Amino acid sequence: MNYPENHSESHSQPQSQNTLAEVGLDDLPETLRAAVARAGWTSLTPVQARAIPYLLAGRDAMVQARTGSGKTGAFLLPMLERLDPAQHHCQALILVPTRELARQVAREAEVLFAESGLRTVAVYGGVGYGPQIEALKAGAQVVVGTPGRILDHLLRRTFSLDQLRMLVFDEADRMLSMGFYPDMREVQRYLPEGEIHASMFSATFPASVMRTAHQFLRNPEFLSLSRDHVHVTDTDHIFYLVPDMGRERSLVRIIEVENPASAIIFCNTKVHVHFVTVVLQRFGYDADELSADLSQKERERVLARVRAGTLRFLVATDVAARGLDIPELSHVIQFEPPEDMESYIHRAGRTGRAGATGVAITLVDRPQKRLLDRIAKRYGIELEERPLPTDEDVEAVVSERLTAMLEARLRTRDKLQAERSRRFIPLARALAENEDESAIIAMLLDDYYQQLLHAPPPQPEDESPPQPQRSRSRSRGRRRRRR
Template sequence: MAEYDSSVNEHADAATDAVLQGIAVSEPEDSLPRVTLEELPQAVGEACRRAGWQSLMPVQSLALPYLLAGRDIMVQSRTGSGKTGCYLLPMLPHLSADLKAPQALVLAPTRELAVQVEREAAIIFADTGIRTVAVYGGVGYKKQMDALRDGAQVIVGTPGRVLDHLLRRTMDLRDLRVLVFDEADRMLSIGFYPDMKEIQRYLPQKRIHTCLFSATYPPHVLKLAREFMAEPAMLSLSQKEVHVAEVQHLFCEVKPMDKDRALVRLLETENPASAIIFCNTKSNVHYVTGVLQGFGYSADELSADLSQSRREAVLEKIRQGKLQYLVATDVAARGIDIPQLSHVFLYEPPEDHESYIHRAGRTGRAGAAGTVISLVDVMQRMELDRIAKHYKIGIMNMPLPSDEDVARVAGTRLTAILEGRFRNLTGLERMRVGRYAQLARDLATQSDEEDNVLLLAMLLDSCHQESLRETRFPDGQPRAASKMQGQGQQGQGRQGRSRSGRGKPSGGRGSDAAEGQPMVKEWASAQEGTASDAASGESRPARSGKRRRRSSRSRGAQGTEGAAGQSAEGQGQGSSHEGEN
């Protein structure tokens, strides 16, 4: 443990820190005074010293007063800004080491982040008796179940595995006090929205202190916040920018002949809810559209060459939300307002400075955040620098994702989709899957047969292509704030039973009445472990016969209030498991 040095300037005002680091701060209307390390409650200050901190980072200084006061808040802050300690520290006064049950739940998008948070929590909660466990997919259940059984108070996990433990009744959230969404934009990008809504059914009826951390706040993230939080305030720390204040400006330096592949890589890793790709010429618009459609994306073009009827058809798809990516020139896109536009891609910089502001202004509307990514070669980089200097816009360099990066991100998302679909299978459907378990093992283990690997890859690509036509983000009208956590258990009696035990509160029990043919149920139960191994690649404890029978009933009636988060087939059931590599 590093020695605490009181000579360090701990009294520096957070605003001064923000100015020095080039950060623009936007606080709630009823803002609270910023705090320094020495002004923190004793238990929190001691935790900082255990971690070796000598001063607070800007996001901590600004956000801790709200979090310590128990106010629901959305915090916009970049990765590496100190947000993990920001939400872990305020838990100390609210957690009891004597209560051996989950009292705080942190949802994270990947296993790597979950492990990182668990390690930092172990330092902050050292010598307090409060224990943390990370739960994520890709590994067995036993170690996680043992930690839960031993009474871990802080759970850090990916939504899919957390939901798995809730369904298995190895996790009980009735004593939960704090709920944190970390990197919510990435969780929605992976497709965890249905899982998060399912988890909501297990939340206790009392109010839970909820906070949400995200690098960006596009409309689908704001919808998520409204569904889980009561009158959340917004605290934003962002790079100083003018003209498009809520937009993040990035560029990737790419060779001219590699731009098409670079664009596809960015779409895979960023996975925007919707985007517009600007080109300078009609020929490039047509070419880029063909590339995106060839990769299976929901993309179309808009240029001056299109007939009026064709233009109207494209615009109608935009209005109906049936088009994810629009490729256009400046002239064709002028006057078009695409709702929930989270990203703008510049396939090439505009020919004049004002056009950059016009393009960037298509996103980040109505107070939401957005991202603008420019693809530039060496000469175009110089032109982009001139535009940035002219408008005093901070444009940051973004490393181009590698093929390995794309494979990892797409693999995470695809595994989430597959595991989510498997969890939603009926007993009969699992019986069908079980017939191919041995074939799947043979194909996967015969490493000397490259053709076998390609057969499996073909099936995965087919699933991926299908997922491109699904939306993995919140849709429809957001629920009223009064329906959030309080409905957790209150609605569970209704919603949970409608899904045959999948949404029951931890302490309740649904009907175990069996439906269907006994022989089919018995065979499916016997085959369950085999099918599960084939789908997930790990050994899972066999669920009980009762669990099987309840699952088979879940297809009949789904709770109406849970429909927004539970349209598993229509809305990217892909969000189910964490699917980390």
């Protein structure tokens, strides 16, 4: 697949040319209508009606659609027309951020692909390789998986992408927040030469996702959907209903799940600014404060990090942050809503710039929710409420993220290091089997994860396409990249 000639000019949202009309159920080929009937759908969702024509036509697309909008069907249904069930090898690869989403997509594929001859396998980390290898060697045409485990199977040569036809990135923004970008780029080296039809689905398209899209897609068309309307949105406005007591713990849970690459956290008072900064620092995050109480020297130190883009979380009041321009800010988080309506617009406007999309998150208790509703009504803002993550939610996300990072680190070890590590396998097994000793393993995992908290997840940068690594390709078999 061809890369754009100039990456530096690739970050704005692509403009559609020769726009394709939306489709309804009656416009679909018979194979797709039969699949829709098996699934029990009575109509297409807006994202399906809009995106399916582009995927059937083989045109690369960036589709902005929220979770639950029906996007899975939007990229699965066209595969019934585009893939050949008589060929027993991987023809479509769907990359997803989590094991749960991999299982969900695979389950939906089994329903839609029933009686078609197309087989699907879900591959993800944290479980054994055996059943996955058997399914891959049996010739599944559609492979759904997390980038890290997909890369593991490619390294093990348990399947090949040489005959790949379609490539789908599902929830691309979450894949980046999970730290999968290096693995995504490494998987890219196994893609066949020539053109592959690729599409990317994401709830938001911040600058990092835009760069990723242009590294994998050719001349993509941008389709943005929100409910029943097709339009381009710069910022998603999200709020969490939180208890007033322990609000800082709610903030930590949200940051753990969202994992922003960079954010400015607004507080209404300098007391709250200092308190939130200390909480984040004690939790292991790279955070610093900007308030009127700082000495000029300390203020210059913080501002220098802000300008250099090396500070992940800046906590500030509206007054202290006035005049600051932080490039490519992925998130704005309001620890509390502002005291006046206009300040909300100034805060939220700091993300979603230069053609990218951003996320504005507000924490509110029930009385503050009424103020937020008035702000939304006055400025015509569409608010999305998300449930506050529970401890179990955070545990699941953190566990999966850490598993992916540990597996990625394991892949970098050479033979001598692997041999050295084997000395500790009996000890690791013994500790894992003894519940009283499990605290030792938990401590080691926590220490490693805390080290990772100080840096944002790996983000794509402006760069030229990766060059094939000949020395590595000889030892790992033929590895090809998109041109």
